[in-house]
Amino acid sequence: MKKTIHVSLFLAAVVCLSGLAHSAPVSKGIHVGNAGAFTGDAAAPCNEIFNSAQIAVDEWNARGGIQGVKIEHVMGDDAMDPAQGVNVAHKFVADDLMYGVVGPPMSHIAQATLKIYGSADLVTITTAASKPELTEQGYKHFFRVNARNDAHGWNSALFIKNYLKAKRVAVLNEKVAYCENMSKETLAGLEKLGITDIMQETIVGGAKDYSPVLTKVKAFKPDVLFFIATTAPDQAIGVRQAKELGIDAVFFGTEGARDKKDFIEASEGAAQGAYVYHFAPDIYSIPEAADYVRKYENQYGVLSGFGPPAYEAMNILLSAIDKAAQDGDISRKEVLQYVSQTHGYQGILGFPITFDPKGDLAGGATYFFQVEGQDFKPITVMTGQ
Template sequence: MKARLLNLRRTLSALVALTTFAALMGFAGFPGAGLVHSAANLSPIKIGAAGPYSGDLSKIGLDGLNAIRMAVEEANAAGGVRGRKIEIVEADDAGDSSKAILVAEKLAMDRAVLGVVGPMNSSTVEAALPTYQRAGLAIISQSATKPSLTETGYKVMHRICPRDDAQGPASAEFVVEVLKAKSVYIIDDKTAYGQGLSDEVEAALKASGIKTVRSQITLEDRDFSPILTRVKVAKPDLLYLGLANPAQAASIIKQAAGLGISVKLMGGDGLKEKDQLIAGSAGLAEGMYVTTIGRAITEVPEAAEFIRKFEGKFGAMSVFSGQTYEAARILIDAMRRASADPSKLTRALVMEALGKTAGYKGILGFPISFDSKGDVIGAGIYVYQAKGDDFVLVR
């Protein structure tokens, strides 16, 4: 009995010593630790990061993931969400619809996940939306542009990129007024993004009386000679590439050169990737036009700091790095606004606050607000051209 009591006392004193030590370390470790003591004791908030981190689209995906990491690191350094730390749950969908559903279910099951940045592709968003809707888990996509995504009444859906039905007519206008092309050959890759964008572009071109021919490839295709032979014979004024993978576009451009095809080139926002399109095509993409949603953030003064930090850490940015960073920051901002008491944060509150995002000024060069469907308001479409080793704004 006595031995036991002694043991107990020893344990108690050890505990006291430990707590004192921990508290001292805490105060010494970082100032303000005492202030947010209660909040810091709360479990961390988790943010899902869904995107293609392996497979064909992994370059874009991983650069996006790095941008999310940066946004979260910065937010945590600034106190997290009212004192609660933020953690990232990586959800690799490999750009594949069926995997997108699986990782959505994984995120939905983890009750600590209160919001998701991504998925990045229209096809993966489309596939995973019902799952996120059932879980009441808000998503904010940086790059899914298919129009129907916000038209089917899914309340969880938000995006900060304009839709293809804005990009389509703008592209067609440029083709008609500036390039004065009479015939256009369109190749799409059967993805929700590539096919959807191409549908919009084709419809807008046809409405302007332009002759169009359309063919499809798949993301897995490596040999484009058969389709390019068709292009060669059709002799279009412009070849439009509605593709999700800039590396694939570069490969098409190189193979076209091997077939002696020389034609003006144009593509959507997904192809504006320096490393893969310009370097990857060994300069053959010179003169190619790409439409973008919003201005390149390299031209936005507010983004200079982000670019310097990002490129210093991870190397050259991909087309969606800035948008992904912004999407993550908007989500975190919504979480901070969602509830004054960080312990009472729920998915529903985060979703509500995210939907109410209005006039958010970040690095994209325009204030971001969502309409009732979750579409972004205020973004414009710009046309860039590949010149030398970069893209320059032409319209």
């Protein structure tokens, strides 16, 4: 048994090494992956991510691909199950023509797959996984175009204290990694800022009825209700039911809520005066994004906040592959190198993208908006001070 294991270790090492060192001519084909939960609970935002990345791929292909080779965009559905996420990672890693992956958007799946993508030097650019620890583990292949929870959490705490001047704060968060971590970071920030009258509670995403927990919030009589949920529809229900119950606290939602249709329109007036934060300026106000927005809305319907970063991430990835392909063949190492050199990339998000050495977005700012009429009005920007 021991001997077989030695033999097998040797063989595995051979397989791994050949995998690591490989480079292939461009003409053999170019694959890019997209890992996410395209079925199940979180299918809506994930499909928006996939479709947006698809637009980017289609645009490249319409321009003739990379050196005349059409790019193939491969879906890897993990159904929100980490074990399946690991399968997807292995599948992508084993595909010799796979040069980069957009995703995974969920922090827990990103965590489960870090080592696999990492040991194969396969670039992953996530558009939503915001758990701080992900970039603190020394992996070189992991990048994100979204800001980390700790940056947003601290900025939101500053906003609540300095701009909204709140003394009593109620924080409701959905029980998923993103919201849970956002809540923790905000609470830590509030405490640091000396706000101690805090109530914290959890909600179940997609439950459609938050009246019991909101009734509890009402009894607490907060100045601000920070409603941390992933998607806009959940927050539309939150703001609507809060209003219905007569809660007069300021409603403050997350980046997911910056969605005209699913938040402002859907809440039919209840969202007037509510605040949300976002990691980018308003996508509709950015001229560079107009083309993308039009394409998306024509093909797939209304856009929420999850699509633009995915379009951006795919473009960054394809630009890097394009550079790597200049000499006629591509290796993952090259792609990784070019992605990490991304500096001041001007895309559609309204701010230049630069990756810091850890793979995080450099200088992550948080933008705050207020609902006014049928639109979001920019209020202020926080950068940690």
